[in-house]
Amino acid sequence: MSITVAMALFPSEAIIYRNILKEFESISGTRVNLVTETYGDILHLLFAQSRAGRGPFDLVEIDIAVLGQAREGVQTLPQSMLATVRAVFPEPAWKVGIVGNQLYFVPHRIMWQAMIYNRLRVPRPPTNWDELAQFARAHPNKLALKGGLYEGIVCDAMPFVWEAGGDELEPTSTDTLTALDFLAGLGPLLNVRSAVFREMSVLEAQARGEVWIHFNWPFAMRYLYEKGLAPAVELSAPVPIGPKGRATILGGGYLGIPRFAPHPHAAELFLRFLLTREVQQRLARELGWLNVLPEQSDTEARMLYDGFIAMRPYIRARATVPNYTGLSNRWQRALEALLFRNVPAAIAVQPVADWVGALRYEKSRPVS
Amino acid sequence: MSQRFKLLEICRRALSAFAVVTAVVPIYLLIKQAFSVELDSFAWPPRWIPHHLTLEHLHKVTSTGELRESLIRSAEVATVAACTATLLGTMLAYAMTRDLRARRWGLAALTASRLLPMIAVALPLATVLIRVGLYDTPSGLGLALVHAAIALPVAAILLLGAFAKIPLELEDAAFLDGASQLTILLRIYLPQLKQALAAAFVLSFLSSWDEFGFGLLLQPTNRTLPPLIYYYAVFGDVGAASALALVSTAPVLIVLVALRHILIRQPKPPAF
Amino acid sequence: MRRAGRFLRLSCLGLPLGFLAITLILPLLSGVILSFQADGFSLENYRFVLGDSLFRRSVYNTLILAAASLVVEFVWGLIFALLLSSRRRASFVTEVSVLMPLLIPEIVFLSVARYILLPRGYLNGALAAVGLPAVGWLDPRSALCLLSVALVDAWRVTPMVTLLLLDGLQGIPAELYEAALLDGAGSFAQSRYVTLPLLKPALYGALVLRGVDALRIFSTVLVLAGPEGAPVMSTYAYQLWGDAMEEHRAMAASVLLATMIGTLGAVVIAFRARTRASGGGALEGLSG
Structure with a gap:
């Protein structure tokens, strides 16, 4: 028998991941056909399978931000699996897989953002907001945000909002506006291509030396390491601390079993295998995933992921609203206006405020 | 007169040189990136000549079975697509040269089929293919049919042009001799269409070999080549993407060099 | 029978x-x-798309890009077609070179073009080597970015236009040129009075074919500029579909794009029908 699994892995990650799969294949006698795609494509494949009533996939990896949308495409997982996930992952991470007491997704990797900086150009990376603003003023065009119209702009901006004591569901609160005004001040100083940057393109710009500081996920360090650029040139540091403390955004790949999966039981067995402590440690060691932090003795990994390790206590999950994408889309537009079109914060967030207001009204209505 | 002739000759030379440069530069960069270490590709100022050569990228893409599989699949898909498009294109062009109403309908359909952006067609199409069992098959038949539909307008229009050049008297004469329509089509038209048929086939083949949007969505696990390249390119693997690109360009290059006289036929008008 | x-x-x-x-x-x-679906049958998706300032900018960019790309590729396509069909046969190297961009897979061609145009790409490197400042070829929302995209698009599809026009050129009987030569026409007069009028059907055919593709321009924008850098209608729809997960609105934007292409196509065809002088030529059929 063989099961088909779709994951968003890098080419080099896929090679290592396939080796880990071999262990499962020899224990279970089930072949694992690993298909690597981008998160966006996997989601569309999931929908196609769900709409058609049949399809090839037994297990799919979904980005944390779209778990809400993806939920209708997957089956529920047995509650017994919850104990296993709780033993491995921190609470904000496993909680997002649960909707209304039902478990739909379990993480097989979690991550969060940190600051990536060019140690040759920036010997002392900024540690707080003031220093970050100072850097941006001293080196215009060298600080970048992932400013494309997609979830990434929210991932870069929301930690600032949280660090000011704000909240994505309170767009017009004083604290939120403090953070937004700070970001608006950075806007004109950002690298000119920030308006189109996404994870990969901003990382490429950093590797080429066009950008000296940006915020990204741990995979960035692995990418730079493979190119011979980290730790020699590029390192990670904590996100600069804000007026009310530190925060970073939780990300991750969550696995779910699609509806109409041809082999749901085999897929479940595979899931349980992935969640064992041994496999998790192997993933951490060989792929640099931060599910489990690197050992004290592993000095190179500790150096590469320094900034990420420091941010682990400050992980925060995105808002849990039924239609997170709807909220995110409005935030994306608001941030785009704020950063790149000089629209004042109070005006830019109005559509977000309207959306949240409608949500509250919806909730407060008595059920008939 | 001879002065002007010289000027024209210089223009011709300059144009040829321009064409050669614009064609060679991308290919050269591709080769350079495929065989140089990644750090070379990120250097500033950019290096036109690599400092360190490596076979690492080529090794990386050939070490998994993916490349061989998708190479074969791409060839199969493109062949089926090109055959289908050429066959249906010939039929359509024939019907269109013989009948004014057919011509109107044909043109309307050809134009309409090219109107919608890929995304709008691809999604519903995936659902249809899953239902009929042609989605993501190892042979890639479903994708081949879609590629055929995409290539059909170009093939049909090329052949329409070729049909129009055949004098009507030829058919009339044959008809008077008692030949059936089918005989006329097979015996009289087809031999005259050889070059146009070959051109339609080659262009359809190339368009299928090249296509990655539908390939990405309709063959997610049994991939053709372009989505494989896309995957490496999207994930920032410059070297591997370039190596794959070279592998996929090479066979086409050979086909083109061999068949270029079919695409660019014998010279006729002395325009320059 | x-x-x-x-x-x-x-x-x-x-x-x-x-x-x-x-x-x-x-x-x-x-x-x-x-x-037309949004909580049942409704025009809500169209209302959203038409009211979106990003969509309006996309429409504008689509038209500019298509026009620029068409002009460049037809000028070059015609020149190359004449070059290839000339009495003195073009060399083997020239023939292959003219067709080359057609052979490199689209995604590959575009990523190479991107490496050339990046802020620290090969082109700015070449400029720096001769002491010129770097140019922001792909700076988001700049006019230069639109121009870069148009030129790369034209570069890639010129061979296709060349082939379509070449087909038309070869349909012109050699006797006509001989007759013109006997009448004492020079090569300019030959081009003006023989080549161009007889090439018209092929030009119209190629224009309709390529015009549709130019308006659907997608991958070139996506790879070079990103959907925010030079938003066009198809990337707008793609962004709604892929990033914003607004499938129905994405379809509404796609339908608007298709309607626009259809309308423009009909206008071109109607114009052709009115100005058509005399028949002849393979692609005349396209004008219906």
């Missing part, structure tokens, strides 16, 4: 059209249906 011929003609028309209907037009129709 006659009936058999009629049957042959009908099936020659019916089979290909049926094939197109099943593979492309039916999915298209189901896309149209999707575009």
Whole structure:
């Protein structure tokens, strides 16, 4: 028998991941056909399978931000699996897989953002907001945000909002506006291509030396390491601390079993295998995933992921609203206006405020 | 007169040189990136000549079975697509040269089929293919049919042009001799269409070999080549993407060099 | 006998059209249906798209880009077609070179073009080598970015235009040129009075074919500029579909794009029908 699994892995990650799969294949006698795609494509494949009533996939990896949308495409997982996930992952991470007491997704990797900086150009990376603003003023065009119209702009901006004591569901609160005004001040100083940057393109710009500081996920360090650029040139540091403390955004790949999966039981067995402590440690060691932090003795990994390790206590999950994408889309537009079109914060967030207001009204209505 | 002739000759030379440069530069960069270490590709100022050569990228893409599989699949898909498009294109062009109403309908359909952006067609199409069992098959038949539909307008229009050049008297004469329509089509038209048929086939083949949007969505696990390249390119693997690109360009290059006289036929008008 | 011929003609028309209907037009129709769905049948998706300032900018960019790309590729395509069809045969190297961009897979060609145009790409490197400042070829929302995209698009598809025009050129009987030569026409006069008028049908045909593609421009923008850098209608729809997960609105934007292409196509065809002088030529049919 063989099961088909779709994951968003890098080419080099896929090679290592396939080796880990071999262990499962020899224990279970089930072949694992690993298909690597981008998160966006996997989601569309999931929908196609769900709409058609049949399809090839037994297990799919979904980005944390779209778990809400993806939920209708997957089956529920047995509650017994919850104990296993709780033993491995921190609470904000496993909680997002649960909707209304039902478990739909379990993480097989979690991550969060940190600051990536060019140690040759920036010997002392900024540690707080003031220093970050100072850097941006001293080196215009060298600080970048992932400013494309997609979830990434929210991932870069929301930690600032949280660090000011704000909240994505309170767009017009004083604290939120403090953070937004700070970001608006950075806007004109950002690298000119920030308006189109996404994870990969901003990382490429950093590797080429066009950008000296940006915020990204741990995979960035692995990418730079493979190119011979980290730790020699590029390192990670904590996100600069804000007026009310530190925060970073939780990300991750969550696995779910699609509806109409041809082999749901085999897929479940595979899931349980992935969640064992041994496999998790192997993933951490060989792929640099931060599910489990690197050992004290592993000095190179500790150096590469320094900034990420420091941010682990400050992980925060995105808002849990039924239609997170709807909220995110409005935030994306608001941030785009704020950063790149000089629209004042109070005006830019109005559509977000309207959306949240409608949500509250919806909730407060008595059920008939 | 001879002065002007010289000027024209210089223009011709300059144009040829321009064409050669614009064609060679991308290919050269591709080769350079495929065989140089990644750090070379990120250097500033950019290096036109690599400092360190490596076979690492080529090794990386050939070490998994993916490349061989998708190479074969791409060839199969493109062949089926090109055959289908050429066959249906010939039929359509024939019907269109013989009948004014057919011509109107044909043109309307050809134009309409090219109107919608890929995304709008691809999604519903995936659902249809899953239902009929042609989605993501190892042979890639479903994708081949879609590629055929995409290539059909170009093939049909090329052949329409070729049909129009055949004098009507030829058919009339044959008809008077008692030949059936089918005989006329097979015996009289087809031999005259050889070059146009070959051109339609080659262009359809190339368009299928090249296509990655539908390939990405309709063959997610049994991939053709372009989505494989896309995957490496999207994930920032410059070297591997370039190596794959070279592998996929090479066979086409050979086909083109061999068949270029079919695409660019014998010279006729002395325009320059 | 006659009936058999009629049957042959009908099936020659019916089979290909049926094939197109099943593979492309039916999915298209189901896309149209999707575009009218938002909590039941509604125009809400269209209202959103038409009210979106990003969409309006996309429409503007689409038209500019298509026009710029078409102008460049037709000028070059015509020049190359004349070069290749000239009495003195073009060299083997030239022939292969002219067709080369057609052979490199699109995605590959575009990523190489991107490496050339990046802020620290090969082109700015070449400029720096001769002491010139770097140019922001792909700076988001700049006019230069639109121009870069148009030029790369034209660069990639010029061979296709060349082939379509070449086909038309070769349909011009050699006797006409001989006659013109006897009348004492120089090569300019030959081009003006023989080549261009007889090439018109091929030009119109190629224009309709390529014009549709130019308006659907997608990958070039996506790879070079990103959907925010030079938003066009197709990337706008893609962004709604892929990033914003607003499938129905994405379909509405796609349907608007298709409608625009259809309308513009109809205008071109109607214009052609009015100005058509005399017939002849393979692609005349395109003007219906």
